[in-house]
Amino acid sequence: xxxxxxxxxxxxxxxxxxxxxxxxxxxxxxxxxxxxxxxxxxxxxxxxxxxxxxxxxxxxxxxxxxxxxxxxxxxxxxxxxxxxxxxxxxxxxxxxxxxxxxxxxxxxxxxxxxxxxxxxxxxxxxxxxxxxxxxxxxxxxxxxxxxxxxxxxxxxxxxxxxxxxxxxxxxxxxxxxxxxxxxxxxxxxxxxxxxxxxxxxxxxxxxxxxxxxxxxxxxxxxxxxxxxxxxxxxxxxxxxxxxxxxxxxxxxxxxxxxxxxxxxxxxxxxxxxxxxxxxxxxxxxxxx
Amino acid sequence: xxxxxxxxxxxxxxxxxxxxxxxxxxxxxxxxxxxxxxxxxxxxxxxxxxxxxxxxxxxxxxxxxxxxxxxxxxxxxxxxxxxxxxxxxxxxxxxxxxxxxxxxxxxxxxxxxxxxxxxxxxxxxxxxxxxxxxxxxxxxxxxxxxxxxxxxxxxxxxxxxxxxxxxxxxxxxxxxxxxxxxxxxxxxxxxxxxxxxxxxxxxxxxxxxxxxxxxxxxxxxxxxxxxxxxxxxxxxxxxxxxxxxxxxxxxxxxxxxxxxxxxxxxxxxxxxxxxxxxxxxxxxxxxxxxxxxxxxxxxxxxxxxxxxxxxxxxxxxxxxxxxxxxxxxxxxxxxxxxxxxxxxxxxxxxxxxxxxxxxxxxxxxxx
Numbered sequence: 107x108x109x110x111x112x113x114x115x116x117x118x119x120x121x122x123x124x125x126x127x128x129x130x131x132x133x134x135x136x137x138x139x140x141x142x143x144x145x146x147x148x149x150x151x152x153x154x155x156x157x158x159x160x161x162x163x164x165x166x167x168x169x170x171x172x173x174x175x176x177x178x179x180x181x182x183x184x185x186x187x188x189x190x191x192x193x194x195x196x197x198x199x200x201x202x203x204x205x206x207x208x209x210x211x212x213x214x215x216x217x218x219x220x221x222x223x224x225x226x227x228x229x230x231x232x233x234x235x236x237x238x239x240x241x242x243x244x245x246x247x248x249x250x251x252x253x254x255x256x257x258x259x260x261x262x263x264x265x266x267x268x269x270x271x272x273x274x275x276x277x278x279x280x281x282x283x284x285x286x287x288x289x290x291x292x293x294x295x296x297x298x299x300x301x302x303x304x305x306x307x308x309x310x311x312x313x314x315x316x317x318x319x320x321x322x323x324x325x326x327x328x329x330x331x332x333x334x335x336x337x338x339x340x341x342x343x344x345x346x347x348x349x350x351x352x353x354x355x356x357x358x359x360x361x362x363x364x365x366x367x368x369x370x371x372x373x374x375x376x377x378x379x380x381x382x383x384x385x386x387x388x389x390x391x392x393x394x
Numbered sequence: 395x396x397x398x399x400x401x402x403x404x405x406x407x408x409x410x411x412x413x414x415x416x417x418x419x420x421x422x423x424x425x426x427x428x429x430x431x432x433x434x435x436x437x438x439x440x441x442x443x444x445x446x447x448x449x450x451x452x453x454x455x456x457x458x459x460x461x462x463x464x465x466x467x468x469x470x471x472x473x474x475x476x477x478x479x480x481x482x483x484x485x486x487x488x489x490x491x492x493x494x495x496x497x498x499x500x501x502x503x504x505x506x507x508x509x510x511x512x513x514x515x516x517x518x519x520x521x522x523x524x525x526x527x528x529x530x531x532x533x534x535x536x537x538x539x540x541x542x543x544x545x546x547x548x549x550x551x552x553x554x555x556x557x558x559x560x561x562x563x564x565x566x567x568x569x570x571x572x573x574x575x576x577x578x579x580x581x582x583x584x585x586x587x588x589x590x591x592x593x594x595x596x597x598x599x600x601x602x603x604x605x606x607x608x609x610x611x612x613x614x615x616x617x618x619x620x621x622x623x624x625x626x627x628x629x630x631x632x633x634x635x636x637x638x639x640x641x642x643x644x645x646x647x648x649x650x651x652x653x654x655x656x657x658x659x660x661x662x663x664x665x666x667x668x669x670x671x672x673x674x675x676x677x678x679x680x681x682x683x684x685x686x687x688x689x690x691x692x693x694x695x696x697x698x699x700x701x702x703x704x705x706x707x708x709x710x711x712x713x714x715x716x717x718x719x720x721x722x723x724x725x726x727x728x729x730x731x732x733x734x735x736x737x738x739x740x741x742x743x744x745x746x747x748x749x750x751x752x753x754x755x756x757x758x759x760x761x
Contacts, residue, residue, distance in 0.1 A: 302405035349413030
């Protein structure tokens with residue numbers, strides 16, 4: 107088991123929040139630093155109190171995604187939260203969303219902390235499916251097919267790791283920090299739009315049915331969650347037209363039925379994995 | 395957009411991924427015109443409720459759908475509400491009920507449907523929508539007010555009063571809450587309390603004709619005739635062509651006649667003399683002149699003539715001189731007897747007229 111550098115991660119969040127943190131002054135901020143609201147600072151402090159380590163918040167113009175958090179491991183002195191300046195006015199939500207992921211890991215009992223890693227079986231299965239799917243595509247040699255399989259495999263595992271837990275984080279932010287609602291909505295709308303790219307014919311061409319169906323079902327579940335939250339059917343339209351909505355609704359029902367506690371996150375990922383036929387495609391690595 | 399999921403939806407799907415069970419059975423062959431049209435129709439229908447514009451491009455491999463809310467177009471819900479406000483009811487109600495299935499928590503929709511159905515006389519359904527809205531927004535004054543109106547329209551006056559008291563407790567400055575509560579209290583016989591709420595309504599908006607009229611009625615019900623007449627006159631001034639003004643005019647005439655009769659038992663000698671004077675004057679005039687004078691007085695009388703105050707003086711364009719209110723009413727009565735005897739001016743001077751007529755006829759015979 108990887109040992110982690112904190113001592114009170116199993117305490118209830120509310121108790122931690124009530125404690126005076128000697129770590130608050132230790133947060134490292136590097137210029138250029140955009141203005142963070144008091145809510146965002148509160149969430150950052152919560153991460154610091156929960157994990158016992160500061161959070162470095164840093165802009166990174168080279169990022170291809172909007173934001174990410176690298177949890178401190180081993181002797182690393184801080185968590186590194188990077189964001190793409192493109193998030194602009196929605197920076198606070200982007201930062202809090204990443205913090206939410208870190209918090210859920212550290213709020214789980216130590217025995218339930220995990221990292222989702224690749225599995226040999228999953229990689230081989232992905233290669234086989236891609237080879238079968240593209241066997242008639244004479245323009246792609248073996249290396250190209252392997253490259254596609256690797257990209258596709260990494261993508262679907264990343265999606266499985268992030269989407270169901272991302273909805274838990276969003277639910278927490280939505281109900282706990284209503285002042286973030288506007289930014290949350292703005293970035294979520296962008297994300298929902300981006301998710302429909304999995305339906306694109308060019309993506310479809312290189313993607314075996316099993317992977318395509320799993321990916322689209324998770325996107326449909328995300329759309330269904332927000333459709334329900336906003337009482338707005340618009341996000342459902344693409345998935346309804348392709349007949350994928352029912353799979354998304356089934357995943358969302360699974361999400362509803364399982365406990366929302368961080369300790370159950372591993373169970374949630376596994377449940378979606380089984381439902382999507384991805385059992386064995388990933389492994390839970392112990393600890394952080 | 396209709397809800398909150400942004401103002402753009404742009405996606406492309408492979409033709410073979412489209413769920414063909416969504417299409418009519420005879421339009422499921424890709425590449426055919428029927429297929430293309432059916433796909434387009436499907437997406438047009440899917441996006442219809444959101445308003446805006448949808449473009450659908452179907453080729454041999456892909457379906458590209460792009461929906462965008464017209465930034466200049468109003469929100470579809472608000473657009474439907476505006477149509478309701480313009481009196482266009484049936485289609486907006488149907489569309490709002492459809493939207494309500496998707497957005498059961500949208501209080502604007504529930505409120506609008508409740509009010510529209512109430513206006514359509516579908517009071518049971520109106521009450522359901524309004525109570526659903528109140529379950530979501532229990533501190534919404536206009537919702538309580540709309541519920542109160544729907545209840546009083548069903549004859550459930552006490553329940554209406556309770557609902558309207560909630561509305562007033564939430565917002566004492568809401569015109570509609572105050573006005574409707576005042577109206578319901580009058581209906582329940584609580585005139586004094588009704589007067590208080592209607593006075594408050596008039597304070598909130600002195601130009602609200604219905605509040606002014608309601609206040610006049612509350613005053614009249616308590617026997618405060620002079621004050622009532624003042625507010626009826628003010629209601630007429632606010633919009634002389636409205637149905638409220640017509641009602642106010644009727645009330646003023648009734649008040650004037652009652653007051654006129656109360657001032658003396660039996661015949662009013664002054665009215666007999668004014669009638670006789672008018673008969674003599676009009677007998678010497680061409681009927682066109684009589685008609686012009688009569689109509690001028692009638693128009694003037696639209697906003698009321700003071701028949702109990704001899705000091706009030708009026709002037710006519712068509713007849714020189716200063717006249718009291720009673721004198722003009724007598725002139726109008728006589729004029730209509732000559733040019734349109736079937737017309738009821740709403741002020742009964744028949745006995746005074748008959749005596750005056752006899753006096754004039756007797757004089758003529760004696761001349």
